[in-house]
Amino acid sequence: MEEENLNRARVEEIQRKITExxxxxxxxxxxxxxxxxxxxxxxxxxxxxxxxxxxxxxxLDWIPVLGWILSxxxxxxxxxxxxxxxxxxxxxxxxxxxxxxxxxxxxLGVLPxxxxxxxxxxxxxxxxxxxxxxxxxxxxxxxxxxxxxxxQGLQFFNLLRDVEA
Numbered sequence: 001m002e003e004e005n006l007n008r009a010r011v012e013e014i015q016r017k018i019t020e021x022x023x024x025x026x027x028x029x030x031x032x033x034x035x036x037x038x039x040x041x042x043x044x045x046x047x048x049x050x051x052x053x054x055x056x057x058x059x060l061d062w063i064p065v066l067g068w069i070l071s072x073x074x075x076x077x078x079x080x081x082x083x084x085x086x087x088x089x090x091x092x093x094x095x096x097x098x099x100x101x102x103x104x105x106x107x108l109g110v111l112p113x114x115x116x117x118x119x120x121x122x123x124x125x126x127x128x129x130x131x132x133x134x135x136x137x138x139x140x141x142x143x144x145x146x147x148x149x150x151x152q153g154l155q156f157f158n159l160l161r162d163v164e165a
Contacts, residue, residue: 035135050124053078061116078120091131
């Protein structure tokens with residue numbers, strides 16, 4: 001009889017925890033706002049500026065020695081331009097490995113004779129693609145799960161484990 005009351009109390013505790021976690025999830029989804037950090041205007045402006053830098057570098061690379069040096073400075077200036085631009089936008093460019101891959105591509109813009117191609121434009125395009133896809137995933141999952149919900153979920157699973165034992 002006492003064991004039955006103890007099991008009933010555990011079941012009621014589990015049901016209470018499920019209700020509590022469910023209400024927190026509903027509350028979190030009510031606070032959700034869609035994220036769109038990349039607008040059409042931003043895409044056009046960034047790709048236009050990157051294209052300009054690539055064309056400038058391409059033209060300078062046809063001038064031996066002096067042009068090569070100047071094209072390296074254009075590459076450095078382009079990198080700084082987009083670093084500041086993405087930082088102002090709040091895209092946190094150094095926080096993931098995939099974004100460091102984009103930096104690797106943009107380093108080619110600094111190396112003379114290797115910066116003939118549209119590496120700056122491709123780096124900007126990949127950056128825009130990464131940010132746009134991050135926003136899409138964020139919007140599809142209705143934002144990130146709150147830390148408090150994770151803690152509640154862990155407590156719930158620990159409670160379940162105790163019941164099974």
